[in-house]
Amino acid sequence: MTCSLSSPAISWRPCLISFSSVFKRYPGGQEGLKGVSFTIEPGQFVFVAGHSGAGKSTLLKLIPAIERPSSGVILVNGQNVGALKRSALPYLRRNLGLVFQDQKLLYDRSAYDNVMLPLSFSELSGREAARRARAALEKVGLLARQKAKPIQLSGGEQQRLAIARAVVNRPSVLIADEPTANLDAESAAAILDIFVAFNQVGVTVLVATHDEALIGRFAKRVLRLAKGGIVE
Amino acid sequence: MIGIALSLPAGGYALLSSLRQVTQGASLEPQWSLYLHLETGRMEADALGARLKSDARVSAVRFVSREQALKELQATEGLAEVVAALNRNPLPDAFVVRPQVADATALEALAKELRALPGVAQVQVDAAWAQRLGALAGTARLAIALLAALLASGLVAITFNTIRLQILTQRAEIEISKLIGATDAFIRRPFFYLGALQGLAGGALALAIVWGSLAALNLGVAELAVSYGSSFRLMFLNLGDALTIVLFSAGLGWAGAYLSVSRYLLEIELK
Numbered sequence: 001m002t003c004s005l006s007s008p009a010i011s012w013r014p015c016l017i018s019f020s021s022v023f024k025r026y027p028g029g030q031e032g033l034k035g036v037s038f039t040i041e042p043g044q045f046v047f048v049a050g051h052s053g054a055g056k057s058t059l060l061k062l063i064p065a066i067e068r069p070s071s072g073v074i075l076v077n078g079q080n081v082g083a084l085k086r087s088a089l090p091y092l093r094r095n096l097g098l099v100f101q102d103q104k105l106l107y108d109r110s111a112y113d114n115v116m117l118p119l120s121f122s123e124l125s126g127r128e129a130a131r132r133a134r135a136a137l138e139k140v141g142l143l144a145r146q147k148a149k150p151i152q153l154s155g156g157e158q159q160r161l162a163i164a165r166a167v168v169n170r171p172s173v174l175i176a177d178e179p180t181a182n183l184d185a186e187s188a189a190a191i192l193d194i195f196v197a198f199n200q201v202g203v204t205v206l207v208a209t210h211d212e213a214l215i216g217r218f219a220k221r222v223l224r225l226a227k228g229g230i231v232e
Numbered sequence: 233m234i235g236i237a238l239s240l241p242a243g244g245y246a247l248l249s250s251l252r253q254v255t256q257g258a259s260l261e262p263q264w265s266l267y268l269h270l271e272t273g274r275m276e277a278d279a280l281g282a283r284l285k286s287d288a289r290v291s292a293v294r295f296v297s298r299e300q301a302l303k304e305l306q307a308t309e310g311l312a313e314v315v316a317a318l319n320r321n322p323l324p325d326a327f328v329v330r331p332q333v334a335d336a337t338a339l340e341a342l343a344k345e346l347r348a349l350p351g352v353a354q355v356q357v358d359a360a361w362a363q364r365l366g367a368l369a370g371t372a373r374l375a376i377a378l379l380a381a382l383l384a385s386g387l388v389a390i391t392f393n394t395i396r397l398q399i400l401t402q403r404a405e406i407e408i409s410k411l412i413g414a415t416d417a418f419i420r421r422p423f424f425y426l427g428a429l430q431g432l433a434g435g436a437l438a439l440a441i442v443w444g445s446l447a448a449l450n451l452g453v454a455e456l457a458v459s460y461g462s463s464f465r466l467m468f469l470n471l472g473d474a475l476t477i478v479l480f481s482a483g484l485g486w487a488g489a490y491l492s493v494s495r496y497l498l499e500i501e502l503k
Contacts, residue, residue: 066411087416094413104408117409121418165412 016042016173016204017063022072024058024228032058034228035072040206042172045199047215048208050225056208059225060177063206064093077172094118097166097203099176103158105150111137111161112146118169136168137161140194156187163194173204180211188214234387234430234481235437241380242469242477243442248376249473250466251369264343265356266327272351277325280351284329289342291332298323324353384484387434391427391488392495398426399496406500416497423493424486431485435478443468 017040024032033055040046048056061067062074065081074081077095084092105114115136119129137143140160142153150158159179166174174195180188192207192214199205209215215222224231266284268277277295284293296304301323306315331342347355399406406419446466457464469477 064411090410090413090415090418092413093411098411104404104411106405106408118412121409121414169413 016040016044016077017206018073018075019059019062020073020075022062022074023070024055024062024067025070031228032067033062033069036225036228036230037072038223038230040204042204043199043202045196045205045218045220046207047218047220047222048206048225049210049212049215049222051210054225055228056210056225057177058228059223060175060206060208063173063175064096064098065089090121094122094169095171095173097163097169097171097174099159099162099166099174099179101178101181103150103162105158105161105165107150110147110149111142111153111164114150114161115164115168118165122169132168132170136164139167139197140164154187156183156190159183159187159191160194163191167198167203171203173206174198176205176207178208178210180209180214185213189217192218234390234434234485235441237383237386237390238434238438238477238481239441239445241376241383242438243445244372244376244379245473246442246446246469247466248369248372249469250464251372263357264329264331264346266329266346266349266352267354267356268325268327268351269353270324272325274325276351280349281327283349284327284346289331289333289338290329292328292330294328296326296328298325301326384480387431387481387484388488388491391430391485392492394430395423395427395489395492396496398423399492399500403500406497410500420493420497423497424489427489427492428482428486431488432478432482434485435481438481439469439474439477 019036019038022033022036026032036055036059048059050056058067062069063076063081065084069082072082076092079088079092081092106117109117112133115133116129119133122129124132134143134146137146140163142157142160142164145153145157150161153161163174163176163179166176176195179195180191183191188211195205195207196218268280281293281295284290298321302315302321305323306312329346331339333339333342343355343357346352409419446468450465453464453466468474
């Protein structure tokens with residue numbers, strides 16, 4: 001099945017993520033992305049590779065509308081992200097699990113409370129939310145450390161906690177920006193194994209990384225960026 | 233801070249409410265006493281009374297004979313012995329007149345006319361003090377309303393700033409919550425509750441301060457009132473007024489929070 005903006009298939013089976021001639025220019029004239037087009041089917045695992053400044057973070061920020069495109073169309077689950085109203089963004093983001101290089105954890109809260117945060121504005125009952133939080137912590141191997149504050153966790157554990165928070169709402173897409181950047185090779189591989197495990201149960205995964213060795217260890221699709229454009 | 237600021241107008245309002253008891257006890261309508269010459273006979277007085285009753289500008293006329301006046305004076309505490317010591321009744325016959333005109337110029341003209349009537353020795357405007365007290369109370373009410381408006385703005389400003397600091401303190405949490413799908417309404421709600429709660433607590437504290445202050449003042453007021461044979465006490469606000477103050481201050485707190493959240497929450501953009 002083709003997956004493009006003009007495809008009639010969109011109406012009955014939308015591509016999960018579709019970029020069509022997307023440009024992103026920052027104030028001051030710097031170009032983050034230059035006419036990027038690609039599609040991602042549901043259930044794919046995709047590495048977004050490239051050197052620092054290639055446009056990987058910009059690309060990933062455009063999907064949950066943290067940044068808006070200067071031109072072009074971005075479809076996520078059939079929604080034109082660039083045209084979404086501000087009030088609709090939270091509902092888009094709840095279907096996306098985001099993992100950041102700097103984790104963005106609440107350092108004055110326990111691991112359990114960090115994972116509970118996305119559930120606090122869901123419609124789940126308290127008991128179900130607690131059950132899901134513990135299940136997410138268990139999946140990343142942190143259930144035993146649920147009372148620990150992030151500062152008491154190692155770099156790898158902090159990243160696993162960020163993943164638990166990202167998946168607790170059972171998103172259809174998991175987006176991770178340089179999740180292994182500050183980790184040793186063993187911890188980085190362990191983190192990637194977690195992403196692969198989620199992908200195997202149907203979650204679409206996008207991982208931005210500049211670590212070619214790591215990419216080489218997994219036979220997955222690679223979107224390679226250079227100077228704001230896709231090179232292969 | 234909010235409680236202290238709100239206690240000023242709330243206390244002023246309570247004092248004025250108590251003062252209203254006094255002014256309501258006294259007639260605020262002009263009431264004049266027309267004292268007759270001592271040598272004026274009863275027939276002349278009756279004619280004068282008929283003349284006053286027929287005047288359309290006069291709403292009520294009451295004759296107080298010199299004998300009745302002396303009796304009333306004797307009944308006054310501490311004056312019985314003085315009156316008993318008098319050789320003769322020094323009091324004149326009098327009319328108590330209530331004019332019907334409201335215009336100051338017309339009142340002045342009527343007073344001048346009554347002074348010129350045969351047999352009238354003096355016209356005394358008895359209710360002037362009550363009128364002045366009423367006017368003073370009106371001015372005080374206006375001053376308290378202005379003070380309340382000023383301090384209400386202060387309350388909004390205090391809440392605005394408190395919520396601003398709270399937003400800055402929780403900036404990271406707000407930013408992360410936005411990133412992972414929290415709506416603006418979800419993020420705003422606790423700040424609104426905080427602002428309203430702050431206002432509510434301020435209003436309740438203001439009432440407690442006013443209650444305590446009135447209780448302390450009443451110790452002295454009661455002693456003073458007893459010496460005048462009165463049971464006057466400063467009253468605390470009634471339940472309706474007290475509730476209004478608490479709810480109003482909660483509303484002001486909410487308004488301050490709303491302004492602050494609208495101003496600063498939008499500034500937190502995701503990067």
